[in-house]
């Protein structure tokens with residue numbers, strides 16, 4: 001008997017990085033897993049790996065910037081597997097640049113993905129969880145949700161927002177036996193920094209990351225699995241996890 005036998009998880013942003021590693025870790029622990037992102041080829045490759053491990057997988061090609069997609073992937077998961085126990089809201093982008101020269105269109109899309117789509121998928125999942133008096137929402141914030149740095153104003157606003165949303169949500173739904181956890185990783189070696197358009201910011205962040213032994217996506221996945229495998233009376237509200245070498 002594995003720790004998550006019988007449980008159903010949905011992981012957003014599962015086509016790379018933390019989401020991909022989390023889908024693998026949840027499947028290894030026995031969960032049935034729905035995996036969502038835009039890049040279908042990456043999701044299909046991951047699904048093949050998971051099925052080779054004996055896992056039951058649902059691939060959901062999804063652009064979460066489309067406002068109805070968050071609800072759709074939750075509904076598809078519930079229809080396919082009969083329920084949704086664990087929602088990992090991981091999909092996110094990090095657009096960094098000084099406020100004075102920021103592309104507000106890009107920042108709007110980042111706010112929509114990192115905050116509004118997370119809220120929408122959470123709202124969609126709560127109905128089934130409340131009816132069954134069982135569920136766990138895991139939201140991925142960041143150390144940038146605890147410390148605000150120059151050139152990261154809007155990214156930090158999204159991640160502080162995720163922390164605030166998670167705490168208010170926890171207080172709203174704990175009486176329904178629904179748990180809420182927020183994970184705040186420091187520097188993780190993924191594709192996230194590749195999308196930074198501002199060259200000077202990207203160079204300095206890349207140099208900073210190269211100066212340390214970065215977290216690997218599997219390290220964060222371990223923290224998520226820890227949260228969702230506690231007994232039902234234990235709610236791990238928050239995990240802040242940095243590389244040992246990361247000071248701030």
Ligand code: NDP
Pocket residue numbers: 012013014015016017018019036037038039040042062063064065090091092093094113140141142143184185186187188189190191192
């Ligand atoms: P990746 O870039 O590897 O993963 C981001 C994921 O989000 C991808 O699967 C991507 O899939 C998905 N995504 C992006 N845009 C959309 C969209 N419009 N619709 C659906 N999915 C989308 O980076 P990470 O694994 O590092 O990032 C995962 C989370 O971790 C993010 O929320 C990030 O802010 C957070 N984080 C990362 C840290 C780090 O240092 N790496 C530190 C702290 C937090 P696709 O492109 O296929 O749609």
